[in-house]
Amino acid sequence: MLSSSDHIGGFVLTGSKDGARLWEIKSGRELRQMQQDLKFVNSVAISPNGKLALTGSNVNSARLWEIESGRELHRLQGHTKSVESVAFSPDGRMLAASGSDGTIIVWQPGQR
Numbered sequence: 001m002l003s004s005s006d007h008i009g010g011f012v013l014t015g016s017k018d019g020a021r022l023w024e025i026k027s028g029r030e031l032r033q034m035q036q037d038l039k040f041v042n043s044v045a046i047s048p049n050g051k052l053a054l055t056g057s058n059v060n061s062a063r064l065w066e067i068e069s070g071r072e073l074h075r076l077q078g079h080t081k082s083v084e085s086v087a088f089s090p091d092g093r094m095l096a097a098s099g100s101d102g103t104i105i106v107w108q109p110g111q112r
Contacts, residue, residue, distance in 0.1 A: 015041030056083030
């Protein structure tokens with residue numbers, strides 16, 4: 001069951017009970033797996049520049065990924081229940097996640 005997807009250019013990022021996966025739309029070929037250890041990804045988003053991915057899952061955190069390498073860049077903590085929705089701001093400078101705990105948390109990557 002697919003729970004979320006986002007696309008940019010010729011690629012689509014999907015989230016489901018099997019984790020997050022990047023696909024090439026034209027060929028249907030899977031290019032990369034991200035977050036395979038968490039199993040259920042509730043929400044995904046791709047940054048406006050297409051270089052980063054954001055995932056939200058049932059383990060109370062969102063994760064920021066580098067799409068090209070599939071490397072996790074940052075784990076965004078703060079929710080006490082599952083993260084249900086994630087998004088980038090239109091300029092890509094801020095990230096947001098809403099959780100089933102009723103909160104919305106906004107982060108600025110690189111800012112402490």
